[in-house]
Amino acid sequence: MKNLGKYFIFLGSMFRNREPFHTYIKNTLDEMITIGVDSIFIVAIISTFMGAVTTVQTAYNLISPWIQDYVVSNVVRDMTMLELSPSIIALVFAGKVGSNIASGLGTMRITEQIDALEVMGINSTSYLVLPKIVASMITFPLLVTLSMFLSIYGGFITAQLTGVISGEDYLYGIRVDFNPFIVTFALIKAVAFAFLVATVSSFRGFYTTGGALEVGQSSTKAVTSSCIAILAADYLLSQLLLT
Amino acid sequence: MIEVNNINKSFAGKQVLFDISGRFEKGRTNLIIGSSGTGKSVLLKCIVGLVTPEEGRVYFNERNFLDCDIETKTEIRREIGMLFQGGALFDSMSVEQNVMFPLNILTKMPLDEKQDRVNHCLKRVGLENVNKRMTSEISGGMKKRVGIARAIVNNSRYLFCDEPNSGLDPLTAIKIDNLIQEITTELDITTIVVTHDMNSVLEIGDNIMFMYKGRKAWEGTSEEILDADVEEVREFVYAGKFIHTIRERTS
Numbered sequence A: 001m002k003n004l005g006k007y008f009i010f011l012g013s014m015f016r017n018r019e020p021f022h023t024y025i026k027n028t029l030d031e032m033i034t035i036g037v038d039s040i041f042i043v044a045i046i047s048t049f050m051g052a053v054t055t056v057q058t059a060y061n062l063i064s065p066w067i068q069d070y071v072v073s074n075v076v077r078d079m080t081m082l083e084l085s086p087s088i089i090a091l092v093f094a095g096k097v098g099s100n101i102a103s104g105l106g107t108m109r110i111t112e113q114i115d116a117l118e119v120m121g122i123n124s125t126s127y128l129v130l131p132k133i134v135a136s137m138i139t140f141p142l143l144v145t146l147s148m149f150l151s152i153y154g155g156f157i158t159a160q161l162t163g164v165i166s167g168e169d170y171l172y173g174i175r176v177d178f179n180p181f182i183v184t185f186a187l188i189k190a191v192a193f194a195f196l197v198a199t200v201s202s203f204r205g206f207y208t209t210g211g212a213l214e215v216g217q218s219s220t221k222a223v224t225s226s227c228i229a230i231l232a233a234d235y236l237l238s239q240l241l242l243t
Numbered sequence B: 001m002i003e004v005n006n007i008n009k010s011f012a013g014k015q016v017l018f019d020i021s022g023r024f025e026k027g028r029t030n031l032i033i034g035s036s037g038t039g040k041s042v043l044l045k046c047i048v049g050l051v052t053p054e055e056g057r058v059y060f061n062e063r064n065f066l067d068c069d070i071e072t073k074t075e076i077r078r079e080i081g082m083l084f085q086g087g088a089l090f091d092s093m094s095v096e097q098n099v100m101f102p103l104n105i106l107t108k109m110p111l112d113e114k115q116d117r118v119n120h121c122l123k124r125v126g127l128e129n130v131n132k133r134m135t136s137e138i139s140g141g142m143k144k145r146v147g148i149a150r151a152i153v154n155n156s157r158y159l160f161c162d163e164p165n166s167g168l169d170p171l172t173a174i175k176i177d178n179l180i181q182e183i184t185t186e187l188d189i190t191t192i193v194v195t196h197d198m199n200s201v202l203e204i205g206d207n208i209m210f211m212y213k214g215r216k217a218w219e220g221t222s223e224e225i226l227d228a229d230v231e232e233v234r235e236f237v238y239a240g241k242f243i244h245t246i247r248e249r250t251s
């Protein structure tokens, strides 16, 4: 509870006494590369396999003369778009980017680099953390979009290779009954998750005290807290926007 | 000139600084000395505002630093240069970028002017041809020099050094000490150095504050310290076997 209060004070401190705008642009672009571009590979792999596995398992569960084949890909589509792509990829994002942010800031803290910024009269929270938040909120929705495409495509390839359903049925299934709101919903979730991962991990890293051991602990805590925050927000957003 | 009045600071109920007052004059190297854990670093952090004391005032040329609005605070901070105990160089940047950093953020100087200024400062601290090296690739003594260059690059009026020669060999340590003293008189700035090295004390101590267990126990110059009549100071000054032996031989 005390941490929650500190977290909000931390967020507030970012908007006091900011540096001129141009200082943030380069930092944000740099962060977009470390946060976004460097995550493409892992996101691509996980998404493709996620789609493949979902297709095979759904087909396995829906073997019944009453159910037409295209339902399989229809289910795969809704499942990936609504839940798997935004949430699973967010958990992966928490593991990769969250730990990276927390250990980076933690190291800067224990080696007094953050103090050095403060002494120069620079608002260290906004200088260091704001670019990470903005970069996450821009790149993560793009990663989720990529993930949705690759999952569905991965399912398509699997369907073709294993023959659980025909390619035509698969393509029909992913088009039928399409409600565009699920894309909007997925992107809303993506933005919210990105904000949570970036802020929670920064918060954990920023208030590291001690030595190298504590930096490791902060990074673990960052991942745990981010995951919990993601799941809670997932439930909350689903409840609010889907019912 | 920096003036501190009645600084009291405790961490989690344990008091570390007791009612510290003192004046640090411009154009002189002011030292804060004392054994490990007496609160020297904490006092320095109170002065630059990294730690907020429960009580007390800090004045930078008559400007009240602790109770002023955020604009004045930022203004004062931009006149401060600090060398940290571990160097605190930004490890994602090269030597040159580290030194240029304050100029990039705090000024609107054109690039070639910044470059000139950076080269001038690096040369001043005796570092040439290392501009493009990363900070992980240079030695401890070089890191301290880069730290000093970064601290003075933006025409600082106040220079703070926390143990500038810890972890260095005696020769390099003396060089760093002399560098700090030269810069102080040359730029006519107010310098405060925290140290527990007796060599530095005798070498550059224009004005010395001796701390013992969170209290100011003695104050004076490097000439006076050898004859100080406070027990704790004598213990500190004549702690080493080396000095002890020399003293016995000469007397």
Ligand SMILES: Nc1ncnc2c1ncn2[C@@H]1O[C@H](COP(=O)(O)OP(=O)(O)OP(=O)(O)O)[C@@H](O)[C@H]1O
Pocket: B011, B012, B016, B034, B035, B036, B037, B038, B039, B040, B041, B042, B043, B196
């Ligand atoms: N952030 C902090 N939280 C709690 N206690 C602290 C903190 N910083 C310093 N202290 C305590 O304050 C006391 C003085 O520490 P300080 O770092 O000022 O010593 P020092 O005189 O600089 O010693 P050294 O010469 O070893 O650097 C120590 O007992 C230390 O445990």
Ligand SMILES: [Mg+2]
Pocket: B040, B041, B042, B085, B162
């Ligand atoms: Mg210290």
